[in-house]
Amino acid sequence: ICFMYRPEDKPFSHELFYALRGDKFGTFPGMEAMFSFSLGKEHVTGLPLEDYSQKTIVSAINHLKAIAVDRPTLPLLLIPWSRVECSPEENDTYYRIKHQFLSEGLPTQFVSLQRMRAHDGLKWSISNIGLGAFSKLGGLPWKLQPSHEKCLIVGIGQAHRKQIDGTITRYFAYSVLSDSSGLYDSIKILSKSEQKDTYLNGLTESIKGVINSMAVKYDKFVIHTPFKLKSDEVEALKAGLTTVAEKEIVVMKFNEHSKYFGFAPGNNSKVPFESSCVSLGGRQYVVWFEGLQYHNPTIRRRIAKPMHVEFIYSSNKELNSNDEISYLQDAINLSGANWRGFNAKTSPVSIYYAKIIADYIGYFDRLGLPEIDIENMPPWFL
Numbered sequence: 001i002c003f004m005y006r007p008e009d010k011p012f013s014h015e016l017f018y019a020l021r022g023d024k025f026g027t028f029p030g031m032e033a034m035f036s037f038s039l040g041k042e043h044v045t046g047l048p049l050e051d052y053s054q055k056t057i058v059s060a061i062n063h064l065k066a067i068a069v070d071r072p073t074l075p076l077l078l079i080p081w082s083r084v085e086c087s088p089e090e091n092d093t094y095y096r097i098k099h100q101f102l103s104e105g106l107p108t109q110f111v112s113l114q115r116m117r118a119h120d121g122l123k124w125s126i127s128n129i130g131l132g133a134f135s136k137l138g139g140l141p142w143k144l145q146p147s148h149e150k151c152l153i154v155g156i157g158q159a160h161r162k163q164i165d166g167t168i169t170r171y172f173a174y175s176v177l178s179d180s181s182g183l184y185d186s187i188k189i190l191s192k193s194e195q196k197d198t199y200l201n202g203l204t205e206s207i208k209g210v211i212n213s214m215a216v217k218y219d220k221f222v223i224h225t226p227f228k229l230k231s232d233e234v235e236a237l238k239a240g241l242t243t244v245a246e247k248e249i250v251v252m253k254f255n256e257h258s259k260y261f262g263f264a265p266g267n268n269s270k271v272p273f274e275s276s277c278v279s280l281g282g283r284q285y286v287v288w289f290e291g292l293q294y295h296n297p298t299i300r301r302r303i304a305k306p307m308h309v310e311f312i313y314s315s316n317k318e319l320n321s322n323d324e325i326s327y328l329q330d331a332i333n334l335s336g337a338n339w340r341g342f343n344a345k346t347s348p349v350s351i352y353y354a355k356i357i358a359d360y361i362g363y364f365d366r367l368g369l370p371e372i373d374i375e376n377m378p379p380w381f382l
Contacts, residue, residue, distance in 0.1 A: 001039070001133060002064055003046045005078040012078055012116050013046060019126045020133070028127040035134045035141060052079070052093055057100045065104065072137045072378070075101060075108050082112040095363045103372050107136040107380035128341040135184075135339040138378045144333045146180035147326040151220040153178050153334065154210065155350030156190070156229060156237070159361035171199035172361065173233070174374070175210060176353045180222070180330045182337025184349075184379050187357065200232060204240040211244045220248045222327060224350040225312075227255035238313050250327055251313035254351050258308035260286045267292055269299045272306075275332050277325070283311040287328060289335045289346045304346035340382045356381045 003013040015024070021039045022030020031037045047063060050056050064073060077097070081090040094110065101108045109132055115121040134141055154175050161170035172192045177185040188210055191202030211221050223237065234253075241249050260280075264272040274291035288306045292299065309331070311324055334348035340356075357374070360381060364372075374380075 001044050001074050001076050001137075002068075003044070003076050003078070004049050004060060005046070006051075006080070007048045009078050009080070009113060010046075010048065012113060015116065016076075016078070016111060016122070016126075016129075017044065019122055020130055025123045025126060027123055028130060031130050031134065034127075034130065035139055037134055037137075037139065049077075052097060054096070054100065057097055061101065061104050061106065064106070073106060074133055074137050075106060076133065077108060077110050078113060078116075079110055080113050082114040083110075085114070092367060095360070095367060096369070098360070099364050099367075099369045099372065102374070102377070102380060103370070105373075105377060107378055107382075109133050109136060131339060131342065132382045135382050136378050136380060140183055141339055142337075143181040143183050144337055146333065147329045148180050148220050148222075150218050151180040151222060151330070152185070152214050152218040153180055153330070153348075153350045154207075154221060154223045155348070155354045156223060156225045157354030157358050158226075158228070159358045159365070161362075161365055168196075170194050170365075171196060173199070173203055174354075174357065175207075176350060176357065177210070177214075178334075178337075178350060178353075179218070180220075180334075182334055182349065184339065184353075187375050187377075189375060196232075200236040203233060203236040206240070207237050208240040208244050211241070211247065211249070215244070215247060218247070221250070222330070223249070223251040223313075224331070224348060225251060225253045226351055226354070227253060227257065227308075229253070234312060241313065241315065247315070249313070249315040250311065250319070252327065252331065253310045253312050254331075254347060255308040255310075256305065256347060258286075258305075260306060260308050262286060262288075262306060264292070267297070269297075271299055271303055275329075276306075277328060279321070283324065285309045285324070285328060287332065289332060289348075307347065339379060353379070353381060 005013045018024050020031050022028060022033055031039050047060055098108055111129060115125055131141055154177055157174050159172045160168045162168055173190040175188045175190055190206040191199050193199040262272060263270040271292045272288045274288060276288040276291055278286045286306045287309050290304045331348045334350060337349050
C-alpha cells in the first residue's frame with residue numbers, strides 16, 4: 001500500500017495508517033487481525049504529491065512501479081474533497097486520476113479529508129476502507145455457503161453511449177463473473193460496436209465463449225441481467241446459449257424499479273422479513289433483499305423496495321419451483337457478498353458491481369478518455 005498525500009496532509013496519512021493497523025478505534029481490529037495482511041514496513045510506503053495534475057500523477061505512477069516491481073500494489077490517495085460534496089471540476093479530477101492509474105493496471109483507493117476531519121467519520125468508515133484495500137490487492141475477504149456448488153454467476157452490464165435525445169451511438173456490454181459463493185473471478189467484455197447488428201452478433205458469440213471457456217470448471221451457469229436490457233439483447237444472449245456445452249444454464253432478470261410492493265400484516269412495522277419471497281406465477285417472483293431482521297424486530301432505517309425477479313430462460317425444461325427458489329436463494333446470498341462494504345446491498349453483487357462499472361466507463365467516456373483494459377485486474381471498481 002502506498003499512501004499518497006499533499007505534504008501538508010501527511011499527519012492525516014499517519015492517522016489513517018494507525019487506524020488501518022487497528023491502533024485507533026475499537027470498530028476495526030486492524031488489517032492483520034481481520035485479513036491476515038500485515039502493515040509492516042515491507043508492505044507500506046508513502047509518497048507526497050505536489051498536486052493532482054496529470055504530470056504529477058504520471059510521476060507518481062512511475063515511482064510506484066519502480067519500487068513495486070511485480071508485487072500487487074495499491075495507491076491510497078488522500079484527497080481534499082468529498083465525492084458527495086464536490087465541484088464538477090473536482091469530480092472530473094477524481095475520474096481522471098482513477099483512469100490514469102487503471103491505464104497502468106493499478107486499482108486505487110481514495111479517502112477524503114472531510115471524512116477524516118468529521119467527528120467519528122473515520123471511526124465508522126475505516127473497516128470499509130480496509131476491506132476495499134484488501135480486495136483491490138487481490139485478497140478474498142470471505143465467501144458464502146451456496147445452494148449450488150460449481151456454479152458460475154454471470155452479471156451482465158451495459159455502458160452504451162447515448163446522445164441527449166437517447167439515441168445510442170455506441171454499444172458496449174460486459175460481464176462480471178463470480179461463483180455462487182460470492183468469490184469475484186473477473187470481468188469479460190462481451191461486445192462493443194457502433195453498429196447494433198454487429199454488437200448483437202458479438203453478444204451472441206461472446207456469451208457462448210465465456211460459458212465454453214468455463215465449462216471445465218463449472219457445471220451450472222446463471223446469468224443475471226438488469227431490467228434495462230432490451231428484448232433484442234436478451235434474444236441475442238439466448239441465441240448464444242442454445243449451442244453451448246451441455247450444462248444447466250439459467251437466465252434471471254432483476255428489476256429494482258418494478259410496480260410491486262408488499263406488507264406483512266403480522267409485524268407491527270408491516271415490513272416483510274429479509275429474504276421473503278412471493279411467487280407471482282409464470283416464473284416471476286417478488287423478493288425482499290432487505291427487510292425485517294429475524295434477530296431484531298426493530299426497524300431503524302428505511303428499507304429498500306422489493307425486487308421483481310423473472311426466470312426468462314432455462315436449458316432445463318423441467319426446472320421446477322424448488323429449483324427456482326434455490327437460484328433465488330443464491331441471489332439473496334450474493335447481496336451479502338458485497339466486498340465494497342460490510343453492509344449488504346439491496347441487490348446481488350452480480351447486478352450491483354455491473355452498475356458501478358457502467359458508471360465508471362460512462363464517465364471515462366464523457367471525459368473523452370481513451371479506452372482501457374478492464375479485464376485483467378483485481379476488483380478495481382470497489
